[in-house]
Structures are given as structure tokens and as C-alpha cells.
Amino acid sequence: MSNKYYDEDVLSYIDHSIILNPFFDEWYGYVEKILLNDEFQKRKLFPHHHNISVWDHSILVSFRSFIMSKIFNADSRNTAIAGLLHDFYPWSWMYSEDLEDLDGGKYLVEVYAKHSLFEMHAFTHGEAAALNYVKFFPELENSRITNAIKTHMFPLTVIPPKNKEGFIISLVDKFNSCNEMPSPRFVAEKIKNSKIVVRATKAIGIK
Ligand SMILES: [Fe+2]
Ligand SMILES: [Fe+2]
Numbered sequence: 001m002s003n004k005y006y007d008e009d010v011l012s013y014i015d016h017s018i019i020l021n022p023f024f025d026e027w028y029g030y031v032e033k034i035l036l037n038d039e040f041q042k043r044k045l046f047p048h049h050h051n052i053s054v055w056d057h058s059i060l061v062s063f064r065s066f067i068m069s070k071i072f073n074a075d076s077r078n079t080a081i082a083g084l085l086h087d088f089y090p091w092s093w094m095y096s097e098d099l100e101d102l103d104g105g106k107y108l109v110e111v112y113a114k115h116s117l118f119e120m121h122a123f124t125h126g127e128a129a130a131l132n133y134v135k136f137f138p139e140l141e142n143s144r145i146t147n148a149i150k151t152h153m154f155p156l157t158v159i160p161p162k163n164k165e166g167f168i169i170s171l172v173d174k175f176n177s178c179n180e181m182p183s184p185r186f187v188a189e190k191i192k193n194s195k196i197v198v199r200a201t202k203a204i205g206i207k
Helices: 024-035 038-045 054-071 076-085 097-101 103-112 121-136 143-150 164-180 184-193 195-203
Strands: 047-049
Touching: 024 038, 024 054, 024 076, 038 054, 047 054, 047 164, 054 076, 054 164, 076 143, 076 164, 097 103, 121 143, 143 164
Parallel strands: none
Antiparallel strands: none
């Protein structure tokens, strides 16, 4: 098994702005066991959005949702845990070379799978994560955490979250995901420098 991802020194892999927050110790107390878990640490190798791993994304969503839970009087422990596990689906939805070497490439199976629209990652991964967290953390199972994870992609899930924790995580997740997207300038540069555009512009004589 690859050992590139695992490190007991969890704090080295958490953004300083989170560690310095006055509520950090409370949040860390709720989630330390998850962060030290071998399967969860593999999410450092799972790409999420542009230049960010599922590990980093999940920590940000968990911590920001946990802070929001204090403002909106939701259950902080459930919010921290569900936020951290909301994308704990058992596969990667994006390719990375590191995942080729991890456990025989088993996490890449969905990258190559062909699905109809409603079987695609965006529609199915909440449900998959809600099952997967129980497999790895049965002692954490409760209906509020399960529901928040399952419905975090609302309105794609059609059925909304049943509790405040779920609504907070769903909103924070969307806000973070927008933030993690590349800037329009980055996308424009990528397109401009892509092989096909370079060839086409050369062919028609544009510099
Ligand atoms: Fe998600
Ligand atoms: Fe997410």
C-alpha cells in the first residue's frame, strides 16, 4: 500500500487560519478521530476541484459549517462531523496519477465508468457518502448526520435536508465549491494554450 498520504501529524495538513481560530480546539475534538483514519487520509490524494483535494475541501466545509452552526443554533458536533464526511464517497470522480498507485487503482473505477445523467457523480455521491461513512465510522452514525450528508447536493437531490445542519452544509459546500473554481482568466489561458487552439490559430495565421 502507498504510504504517501498517511501522517499522524494531522495539524501539518490543516490551513493555519483554521488552527488559529478560537473555536479550533472544540472543532478538532469532534473530528480528530476521522482525520487520523487511514481511509479518510487517502482523500489527500483525491482531486476535488481545481487544485484542491477532497481532504482540503472537506476540512474547509466542516470548519466553516461548524462556525455557522454556532450562529444559527444548530448542533455543532453533528455539523462538524457531517461537514467533514459529506464527500466521503468510496471512489474518486477525477483522475490523478497518485490514485493509479493507491490500492491497485480501485478508487479510479468511477472515472472510467459511463453513466446516464441521473447516475452521474453529482446526483449519486451524497447517498454513497452516507453509506460509506457508516462503513468506516459506525460509532458516529446518527440520523441527522446521515440526512445532512445524503442531501448536501440539494436541489439536485430534490428532497431537501431535514435539519439545520444539512442546510448549513449544503450552503457552505456550494459557496466553497464556487470559490474553488478556477478564475475566468485561468480558464481562458488554458483554452488559449490548448493544442487544438494553438494549431487552429497557426493554421489561419493568427498570432
Ligand atoms: Fe459533494
Ligand atoms: Fe463538497
